[in-house]
Amino acid sequence: MNYDKYDISKDESSTIFNFISMGNKGNFTKVVAYTPTKNPSIYNLGFGDLKYDLPTKKYIIDDQVTNDNGDIRIVLATVAKTAYEFTTVNPHITAFLRGSDSRRTNTYKRAIMLNLEELSETFDIWGKNN
Structure with missing residues (x-):
C-alpha cells in the first residue's frame, strides 16, 4: 500500500505486532494479533488498542475504541x-x-x-456480500 506506515515490533513467531499511532489526539499503542481458530490453518487477525484490564489484571486488545x-x-x-x-x-x-462492528x-x-x-x-482475497 502506497501510504506511510508506522514502525512495528513483533514477537518471535510473527503473530503479535505492536506500533504507536501518532496523531492529533496523542499517541496510542496499537496491537495486531494473529490467533488460531478452530481450524489450525486459519488465523483471526485481531486489531485494536492495547489496554490494561483492571478486573483481570491483564493487557487486552480493545477492538471497540475509536481514537479519531x-x-x-x-x-x-x-x-x-x-x-x-x-x-x-x-x-x-x-x-x-x-x-x-459493521462500521469497522x-x-x-x-x-x-x-x-x-x-x-x-500477494494475497488471494475473498469477501462476503451481506
Missing part, C-alpha cells in the same frame, strides 16, 4: 504491513479479518477495495 487520531490511512497500511510479515513467516496460514467492517472493506490491485499481487 487523524492517521487512519497510516494505521490501516501498518496493519496491512503486518499481514505481509505474518504470511511471509507463515505461508501455509490463511488470515481472516472482520470488523468488530465497511472501513476495512473500503481500504481493501482501494488497494485491491496491489494487495492481489
